[in-house]
Amino acid sequence: MSAIKMEICNEYFDSKAISDSGQCFRWYIQEDGSVAFLYGRCAVFVVQKDFYTVYAYEKGVSAKKIEEKLVRYFDLDRDYGEIISSIRPDDKVLLKAADEGRGLRILNQDLWEIIVSFIISQNNNIPRIKKSIYKLCEKYGEEVDIKGLKSFVEKDLGKGSFSWPLELNKTFPTPQMLEGKILDDLGLGYRDKYIEELVCSVLSGEVKIDEFKIPAEDELMKIKGIGKKVAACIELFGLHDLGAFPRDTWVKKIEEKYYNGRFEENFYKGTAGIMQQYLFCYERSLKK
DNA sequence: ACCCAGGCCATCT
DNA sequence: AGATGGCCTGGG
Numbered sequence: 672m673s674a675i676k677m678e679i680c681n682e683y684f685d686s687k688a689i690s691d692s693g694q695c696f697r698w699y700i701q702e703d704g705s706v707a708f709l710y711g712r713c714a715v716f717v718v719q720k721d722f723y724t725v726y727a728y729e730k731g732v733s734a735k736k737i738e739e740k741l742v743r744y745f746d747l748d749r750d751y752g753e754i755i756s757s758i759r760p761d762d763k764v765l766l767k768a769a770d771e772g773r774g775l776r777i778l779n780q781d782l783w784e785i786i787v788s789f790i791i792s793q794n795n796n797i798p799r800i801k802k803s804i805y806k807l808c809e810k811y812g813e814e815v816d817i818k819g820l821k822s823f824v825e826k827d828l829g830k831g832s833f834s835w836p837l838e839l840n841k842t843f844p845t846p847q848m849l850e851g852k853i854l855d856d857l858g859l860g861y862r863d864k865y866i867e868e869l870v871c872s873v874l875s876g877e878v879k880i881d882e883f884k885i886p887a888e889d890e891l892m893k894i895k896g897i898g899k900k901v902a903a904c905i906e907l908f909g910l911h912d913l914g915a916f917p918r919d920t921w922v923k924k925i926e927e928k929y930y931n932g933r934f935e936e937n938f939y940k941g942t943a944g945i946m947q948q949y950l951f952c953y954e955r956s957l958k959k
Numbered sequence: 960a961c962c963c964a965g966g967c968c969a970t971c972t
Numbered sequence: 973a974g975a976t977g978g979c980c981t982g983g984g
Contacts, residue, residue, distance in 0.1 A: 693968060793969040799979050800968090860977035861971090898970050919968035951968080 674823040675734045677741060679723040683751035685774020686717055692775055692952050694908045696788050696801050697808075697843070699836040707835055710744055711781060712813075712842055713737060714820045716833065726827070728820035744779050746911075751776060754942050764929045765946060768953030775948050777913060782880055783873075784843045785909030790865050790896045792904070799858065805838050806857040811848050812841030846873040865896025885912045907944040916943040925954050 686706045690698040698708045706717040713729035727737050742748060755769045787807075792800050817835050824833040849870045854863040872878040872894070883890060887910055891902040899918075906915035916936040918926075926934050934950070936943035 789968080792967095794967065794976080795969085796967045796979060799977090802979085858978060861975085862977090865970090896970070900969060904968070917968070920966085921968065 672734045673730055673732050673737065674726070674728040674819060675737045675741075676823075676827060677725045677727070677738060679725060679745070679747070681747070683755075683773050684723060684745070684776060686719065686723065688772060688774040688952065689776060689778065691955075692948055693797060694778060694948070695780060696792075696797070696804050697839065699838060701834050701836060703834060705834065707839055709815060709839055709842060710740065712815060713740065714815060714817055714835075714839075715741070716820060716824055716835070718828070718832075726820060726824045728823055730816065730819065746776050746779060749776075751945070754945055757939070757942065758946070759938060764925075764953075765949060768949040769946070771956070772949045772952045775945070775952060777907065777911065777945060777948065779911050780908055781843065782883070782905075782909040783845065786869070786880070786891075786894075786897075786905055787843075787866055789901045789904045789908070790869070791859060791862055793862065793896070793898075793901055795860075795862075803858045804843075807854070808838075808841045808843055810857070811844035811852060813844075813848070815840060815842055846870050850874055862896065865894075868895055883910060885910055887912075903944075907947075913944045914939075914941045916947050919951070921951050921954055922947060925950050928954075 686698075687700065689695070690700055690706065695708070698706060700706055704719060708715050711729075713727055713732070716726045718724050718726075725741060727741055729737055751773070755773060758765050758769055760766075788800070788804055791803050817840070821833045821835070825831075849866075852867070852870075854866055857863065859866070869878065873880060878894060885906065887906055888899075888902045891897050891905055892899065897905070903915045903917035906912040907917060914936075922934070926932055936946070939946050
């Protein structure tokens with residue numbers, strides 16, 4: 672059986688919050704409130720009633736393996752409550768941000784997808800980032816068969832309970848699928864050259880993504896198009912180094928506004944990246 | 960209603 | 973410090 676159903680009863684899991692957090696650009700919240708995304712070739716569909724129910728399907732992969740993958744992907748073995756309780760009691764801003772953002776988690780996403788996505792994200796806005804990534808997948812990704820997931824979900828929830836966004840009919844393309852491609856028609860702007868060059872260096876073996884180990888900042892910053900901020904995002908979201916602390920324009924704004932110009936990430940060794948997510952999402956929520 | 964400037968999960972030269 | 977590109981927002 673290559674499908675599983677899994678329940679998540681956890682105060683520290685909120686699919687809407689995760690989807691809006693800017694760590695993933697291919698999670699789709701659908702009309703009926705369900706969430707759809709791909710993890711590699713594994714198709715995932717999440718519905719919420721009192722708790723979350725996750726349905727996942729991947730051809731040729733055992734149920735046990737899929738479950739293991741998802742536990743890792745959602746970071747379910749980590750106690751986010753404990754992390755929140757480690758916040759310094761005098762930091763009222765972070766306490767409030769974490770309280771409101773308690774459903775946030777740092778996902779364990781595919782490293783290649785994260786590297787490309789965050790190169791695209793530089794000096795960019797989220798609608799445009801999503802659009803470029805969608806075009807990239809649509810043009811170069813591999814067709815995903817959704818029928819297995821659909822029948823699995825409908826067997827459990829009834830006919831018409833399953834929907835799937837058009838944007839997720841293709842996988843995120845591997846370096847091999849992008850070999851020699853000109854990426855000038857994806858709305859990437861000047862970033863297209865960075866990705867073309869990266870594809871070359873990965874295929875030639877000059878850049879060995881599978882061998883990246885924490886800390887990877889120096890290795891990452893050798894890649895053209897990756898500076899300090901994008902490197903930190905890749906460490907946090909792609910290598911799951913929860914101590915990485917990306918300083919984007921929002922965080923800088925937060926630091927000016929609440930922290931006299933500097934948030935001391937050394938107070939939170941090993942978890943500063945999670946604190947960054949709480950602050951980032953909190954400050955953005957104020958604007959909406 | 961329309962336009963335009965400015966900013967965006969920055970980095971390169 | 974100047975350039976890069978498309979999307980969105982806010983002010984005029």
